[in-house]
Amino acid sequence: MRPGDVIEAAAAGFGLDFDRRVALERVAGLARPRVASSAWIGCFVAGALAAGCGARTPIETDGDSEGQPPGGAGTPGACEVRVPGTASGALDCPGCPVLEGAAALSFEQTTDNSVFDIRSAELGFVRGNDGPGRWRIEGNAGQLNEGAVVTDAGGSYDTKAPLFCGPQTLDLGFCNDAGTAGYRFSIERQSCLEGGLHVTLSWGAGASDLELHLVREGAHINDPIDDCTWTTCVSSSPNWGDPADTTDDPHKDIDWLSDNGVENIELAKLEPIRYGVLVEYWGTGGPIAADIVVNAFGAVTQATSPTMSPQTVWVVGTIDARTQLVALQEGALVDCASAWESGCRLPIP
Ligand SMILES: [Ca+2]
Numbered sequence: 001m002r003p004g005d006v007i008e009a010a011a012a013g014f015g016l017d018f019d020r021r022v023a024l025e026r027v028a029g030l031a032r033p034r035v036a037s038s039a040w041i042g043c044f045v046a047g048a049l050a051a052g053c054g055a056r057t058p059i060e061t062d063g064d065s066e067g068q069p070p071g072g073a074g075t076p077g078a079c080e081v082r083v084p085g086t087a088s089g090a091l092d093c094p095g096c097p098v099l100e101g102a103a104a105l106s107f108e109q110t111t112d113n114s115v116f117d118i119r120s121a122e123l124g125f126v127r128g129n130d131g132p133g134r135w136r137i138e139g140n141a142g143q144l145n146e147g148a149v150v151t152d153a154g155g156s157y158d159t160k161a162p163l164f165c166g167p168q169t170l171d172l173g174f175c176n177d178a179g180t181a182g183y184r185f186s187i188e189r190q191s192c193l194e195g196g197l198h199v200t201l202s203w204g205a206g207a208s209d210l211e212l213h214l215v216r217e218g219a220h221i222n223d224p225i226d227d228c229t230w231t232t233c234v235s236s237s238p239n240w241g242d243p244a245d246t247t248d249d250p251h252k253d254i255d256w257l258s259d260n261g262v263e264n265i266e267l268a269k270l271e272p273i274r275y276g277v278l279v280e281y282w283g284t285g286g287p288i289a290a291d292i293v294v295n296a297f298g299a300v301t302q303a304t305s306p307t308m309s310p311q312t313v314w315v316v317g318t319i320d321a322r323t324q325l326v327a328l329q330e331g332a333l334v335d336c337a338s339a340w341e342s343g344c345r346l347p348i349p
């Protein structure tokens with residue numbers, strides 16, 4: 001990927017057929033992505049790749065397993081984080097990782113929360129897995145999102161996944177050479193507006209604290225009102241747009257402070273403006289690549305950052321509500337060390 005290359009997703013066309021290989025089609029001008037032929041989401045989170053996920057097949061829910069209930073469907077000989085079938089429940093197979101919480105869980109859930117805790121304290125420890133697991137969410141309107149589930153030697157894990165509004169499935173899978181064990185939850189998130197904008201950042205081990213920013217048109221990173229980030233948007237929301245309307249106010253519903261992170265910003269109703277997305281390497285650690293997934297306008301767009309070091313900023317791209325176009329750049333990195341004061345003070349974007 002060359003600096004300056006742009007990834008775009010049109011307003012229509014992806015539906016359920018998001019495919020990273022297509023979403024990442026490099027375009028020099030204004031070419032539109034093609035519709036993919038299969039429904040899978042890549043193993044694209046940098047941390048998971050670093051931890052060995054790149055050698056594995058990502059979570060998949062299509063193909064010949066369609067319609068089968070979970071259970072006994074592991075794939076011997078291939079360590080694939082895959083949850084086949086469409087029914088909610090627990091997937092198990094001989095020799096596969098053991099998920100200890102399966103018997104106690106409710107796989108059909110309704111919630112008002114925008115975040116699902118993927119935590120062994122509630123979901124049960126996992127034994128016998130090989131490498132990190134994956135979570136994958138598919139919304140009823142074609143939204144897709146995915147992330148890594150890093151486990152420790154004791155089989156515990158603790159991460160979060162942002163929920164879309166309305167019905168969705170959440171798959172959680174762990175694999176070894178015998179196959180995959182996992183859960184499929186059917187979740188209906190209520191008391192929310194369907195549609196809108198979801199921007200999700202993720203990164204892997206060795207980098208403690210990146211920061212996701214969503215900036216209103218005309219404003220810069222770390223603006224005290226028009227930048228939604230950790231200072232403005234976690235415990236409350238800035239009042240953007242119509243002062244009498246809270247649905248056009250953004251919220252950072254996942255803010256991560258260490259490594260193997262995930263962050264998410266949700267905006268239910270967009271103003272007819274262009275929003276900017278930026279990522280700061282706020283804390284300490286080694287070089288790392290981060291990933292962004294944007295769900296907006298019925299399309300899924302994702303991009304991977306250039307190698308980031310502390311006090312650099314990835315100028316990820318723009319989300320234009322007037323044209324319904326998401327344009328992401330994989331090469332735009334700004335060194336902000338000369339203007340760093342509790343965050344980048346450069347007037348970017
Ligand atoms: Ca953070």
Ligand SMILES: [Ca+2]
Pocket residue numbers: 239240241242243244245246247248249
């Ligand atoms: Ca408002």
